[in-house]
Amino acid sequence: MRKGRVTITDIARELKIAPSTVSRALNDHPAIKKETKDAVKALAEALDYQPNLLALNLLQKKSNTIGVIVPEITGHFFSAIITGIQDVIVDSEYNIMICLSNESYEEELTIVKRLSKIQIDGVLVAPSSETKNFDHFRRLQKSGIPVVVFDRDCPGLEADKVLVNDYFGAFQAVEYLIGTGCKNIAHLGGPLNLSTTEQRLQGYLDALDKNKVPINSDFIVHVPGFSHKDAVKATKKLLELKDRPDAIFAYNDKIAISAMHIAKKMGLKIPDEVSVIGFDDEPHSSFITPSLSTVWQPVYSMGMLSARILLSHLNNKNSILEFRKEVFKPELVIRASSKVN
Amino acid sequence: MRKGRVTITDIARELKIAPSTVSRALNDHPAIKKETKDAVKALAEALDYQPNLLALNLLQKKSNTIGVIVPEITGHFFSAIITGIQDVIVDSEYNIMICLSNESYEEELTIVKRLSKIQIDGVLVAPSSETKNFDHFRRLQKSGIPVVVFDRDCPGLEADKVLVNDYFGAFQAVEYLIGTGCKNIAHLGGPLNLSTTEQRLQGYLDALDKNKVPINSDFIVHVPGFSHKDAVKATKKLLELKDRPDAIFAYNDKIAISAMHIAKKMGLKIPDEVSVIGFDDEPHSSFITPSLSTVWQPVYSMGMLSARILLSHLNNKNSILEFRKEVFKPELVIRASSKVN
DNA sequence: TTTAATTGTGCAAACCTTTGCATTGACTTT
DNA sequence: AAAGTCAATGCAAAGGTTTGCACAATTAAA
Incomplete structure (x- = not known):
């Protein structure tokens, strides 16, 4: 028995033809006659020939x-x-x-x-x-x-x-909150420098602007990262304001859920005292209590x-x-x- | 300018030495004298030489x-x-x-x-x-x-x-439920054929057995898959029994959360009327209401x-x-x- | 019958690196 | 002075596949 895997050279030797012919036969090259192809394919099958992709990679300079x-x-x-x-x-x-x-x-x-x-x-x-x-x-x-x-x-x-279209998603969410009578809508933004953070913030701002709701910069807090702690800290900053927001539009569901957690801990009724809307529509967001309003993405x-x-x-x-x-x-x-x- | 990436042959030609020497120099082979090594390394650096891993893969027959x-x-x-x-x-x-x-x-x-x-x-x-x-x-x-x-x-x-040790995790969970006074403990099992399903089931059975709680086969329902629907169907089967269970030990958190969802919909108080314990300790499990008891895995x-x-x-x-x-x-x-x- | 076209196959290079063995020259030892 | 040792480097093969070009054999056309 031959050691290692079977190569086209092995097949060629066995059939007394050139390796190049074997290669062409296996690749159905038109210049190879049917009998040869059949013989090669049959033997390849029989020997369980597996092309060496590593060799191919080197040849084609691609992985x-x-x-x-x-x-x-x-x-x-x-x-x-x-x-x-x-x-x-x-x-x-x-x-x-x-x-x-x-x-x-x-x-x-x-x-x-x-x-x-x-x-x-x-x-x-x-x-x-x-x-x-x-x-x-x-x-x-x-x-x-x-x-x-x-x-x-x-x-x-x-x-x-x-x-x-993060801008559109945010705009819709905030406009919806305005429509339900919320007056003090806060935004728990994502980490600065992300395009999504910026777009969602802009959507928030424009929705307020379009509806003539004054913008309060105290109501905009960005989380530095995506950990629960980061979200908690940011939320507290919002909810401990004298003039507490009555709605929070969060950068994503994870942050929204952390925020809801804190709000509930502080004894606030959701949505009566604070409305919350997230972003992403994660699967478990519909199972938490109250189930989370959010922006779904495909x-x-x-x-x-x-x-x-x-x-x-x-x-x-x-x-x-x-x-x-x-x-x-x-x-x-x-x-x-x-x-x- | 040379087209394509720089190879050791390019370096060798430039330095008028053999490619093998370049190879050895770059790999700090002891038989190469310092000056040669330095010259090779300097040129490699200057030309931004990147070894061709594809060639190496072929040579070493590993990817x-x-x-x-x-x-x-x-x-x-x-x-x-x-x-x-x-x-x-x-x-x-x-x-x-x-x-x-x-x-x-x-x-x-x-x-x-x-x-x-x-x-x-x-x-x-x-x-x-x-x-x-x-x-x-x-x-x-x-x-x-x-x-x-x-x-x-x-x-x-x-x-x-x-x-x-799924067995141990399940055993502990069920024994805990027994300790809190639950008499009719059901098990929402995982898909049959999984070792984890079997082990958790066995832990459940043995915990009941050890504590002389009779085993009721109606209380054991396996989900066919991991979708929400599967879990809902299985849970309903349990909670619609005449002799409704007062506790559910679920195969995992996902199923447990679906089960809680249904139980709440049916107006059952958790944990007073039905206790629920899951498995996995997913991060959001602590944020749902009521927060989910579960088995943590490292x-x-x-x-x-x-x-x-x-x-x-x-x-x-x-x-x-x-x-x-x-x-x-x-x-x-x-x-x-x-x-x- | 010679020339041209066609068909099927083989040769060898190329892809890039590593490595066993050979080679060279310098130096040491007897 | 001859033989031996050692350091430093080069040569060539190997790894498996594809492909342009050459070549041979056969068939078709002139």
């Missing part, structure tokens, strides 16, 4: 792998996006390498270097909340690696982008579209495709944490 | 990649384990490829084939709930790929295993240990290490969904 960079996966948002990505990529010849930046610019940089070292073919990225400089992505592009940005925009970076679809866009670039390496910017529309979901209209 | 197979990542459990795995692997020379089986045996099979094709170096796997046959893992082992099983046991498979540590065990195999390819079986101890966390002792 057939796509890198996916996300800040974290323990929340629902990114894991659902990844599931969407995976479901598209699975049907292609590509493999996925998921990398976690832990919301750190440094780690994101390290990841990009690593991916570029292993000669990744394309990258899908939701930048960390610390990332302000996008040169590492530009470097990827310069070496011919297509980059698709999702969820969080990178202002100034020319690349494909799959985003959500997460799974975003993942799928991002992956499809990347694949289309990989399949049209030569032809220059325009950068696409796809913006999904979020939907307001009203539950029990906000008053009725 | 420097580890496959991680999990049923899903949208829940907290597996995403936290993955985070633990990642945090260990990041410090090694390996990359991680995360694959989702969607709780499907078929897909798991496809994934294993794929991983074996790309010549993965090791595999970490939590088998799907459908998987009864482990031959695909044995095939990996036979071709020299170490396999570490985590969370869900594969009975009869000889491999490293990182598990939790998820992050499990991920880290699994990864470390795999690495130790990869680093000691020759020496035959014994298969390890590590069993973590879970902890009962009492909150408000169960009565006080």
